[in-house]
Amino acid sequence: xxxxxxxxxxxxxxxxxxxxxxxxxxxxxxxxxxxVVDVEGGNATLFIPPSGESVLIDTxxxxxxxxxRDAERIAAAAKDARLTQIDHLITTHWHGxxxxxxxxxxxxxxxxxxxxxxxxxxxxxxxEEFFAKTYPALYGAAKHTIVKPGDTVAVAGLDWHIVxxxxxxxxxxxxxxxxxxxxxxxxxPQDPDPTENAxxxxxxxxxxxxxxxxxxDLTWNKEFELMCPNNPIGTVDLLVVxxxxxxxxxxxxxxxxxxxxxxxxxxxxxxxAVPATMKTLFSSPGIEDVWQIHFSQLSGxxxxxxxxxxxxxxxxxxxxxxxxxxxAPAPGPGTPPPPxxxxxxxxxKISAQPDGTFTVTNARNGFAKTYGTNGRRTN
Ligand SMILES: [Zn+2]
Numbered sequence: 016x017x018x019x020x021x022x023x024x025x026x027x028x029x030x031x032x033x034x035x036x037x038x039x040x041x042x043x044x045x046x047x048x049x050x051v052v053d054v055e056g057g058n059a060t061l062f063i064p065p066s067g068e069s070v071l072i073d074t075x076x077x078x079x080x081x082x083x084r085d086a087e088r089i090a091a092a093a094k095d096a097r098l099t100q101i102d103h104l105i106t107t108h109w110h111g112x113x114x115x116x117x118x119x120x121x122x123x124x125x126x127x128x129x130x131x132x133x134x135x136x137x138x139x140x141x142x143e144e145f146f147a148k149t150y151p152a153l154y155g156a157a158k159h160t161i162v163k164p165g166d167t168v169a170v171a172g173l174d175w176h177i178v179x180x181x182x183x184x185x186x187x188x189x190x191x192x193x194x195x196x197x198x199x200x201x202x203x204p205q206d207p208d209p210t211e212n213a214x215x216x217x218x219x220x221x222x223x224x225x226x227x228x229x230x231x232d233l234t235w236n237k238e239f240e241l242m243c244p245n246n247p248i249g250t251v252d253l254l255v256v257x258x259x260x261x262x263x264x265x266x267x268x269x270x271x272x273x274x275x276x277x278x279x280x281x282x283x284x285x286x287x288a289v290p291a292t293m294k295t296l297f298s299s300p301g302i303e304d305v306w307q308i309h310f311s312q313l314s315g316x317x318x319x320x321x322x323x324x325x326x327x328x329x330x331x332x333x334x335x336x337x338x339x340x341x342x343a344p345a346p347g348p349g350t351p352p353p354p355x356x357x358x359x360x361x362x363x364k365i366s367a368q369p370d371g372t373f374t375v376t377n378a379r380n381g382f383a384k385t386y387g388t389n390g391r392r393t394n
Contacts (some may be wrong), residue, residue, distance in 0.1 A: 016102055017099070101126045107132075121153055177218060179215060180217070192248045228253070277304050278305045278306070279365075288319070289318075
């Protein structure tokens, strides 16, 4: 829900006199605004259509300092959008980088509807108290909805379709979907994924002619089940890249099948945006740009995008970007930490018009690019 802007007589006179309105007043309320918030290799994506009925997908990281940091960053995006509450929170799955900041977010802004895929299938001792006490207390004071593929989320001004949840996928075509997916023939399965990633709640969001795909951390073999042999979704304008750009997600059957014009990777400084995913994105038919929340050491200059399309640096900026990707160090107690980023953080904001035109803005440097209606999408 969005605050109503009341223009005082003096303010109205100033507008008539040609005064430049402030940032809040500059929002016209005619666009779908999407904030991809930097939660350091987790996910938090905020949608605000012109109706002001807001949807947040995920709440960042779990560890206490990280939960507070990420909740502050999400609250800053909500404030920028003049929200007074989060109308719907979709938690894609029960991994700490997706639900971790939930209680901290709820302390800062009321959440009215908690949506998820159902119980956690991957029990972790550290999360027991959250599932036994914290989460029931939060949704007990609001609404709790478990979704499955084929469901819709009622959001004024948007068509919000759930296409994956709890390991099941959408097979009935959405409007514009149902055609054969040419990428399926070359698909090679990976090992089955027994984790919460494969349970992710996936959403296809339509605003006029503009469409977005956000599939959480859905993994490789589920992408095949969803997208083959026929693609039930059709194409999208914007892909919020799955699973931070890790290589256990983002198969060509998904990315090339959806044919996004723009992809945004919610990667960390040493998490995701790996060479295999970047190659799949760069070679996707019709791709115009890839934007990143961070420079990834795992991509190196070889596979990264221009710096002006990267939203965040690190607390201690690297003296130089390596040309070649750095292999991820083996996990364990001796693993050197990834470059830290706990200071000021910047989002990537998308503002879409009903005619399908959309503008992507990097909040760090102000660089913005508009993708017009002469793109190749026709449905
Ligand atoms: Zn994740």
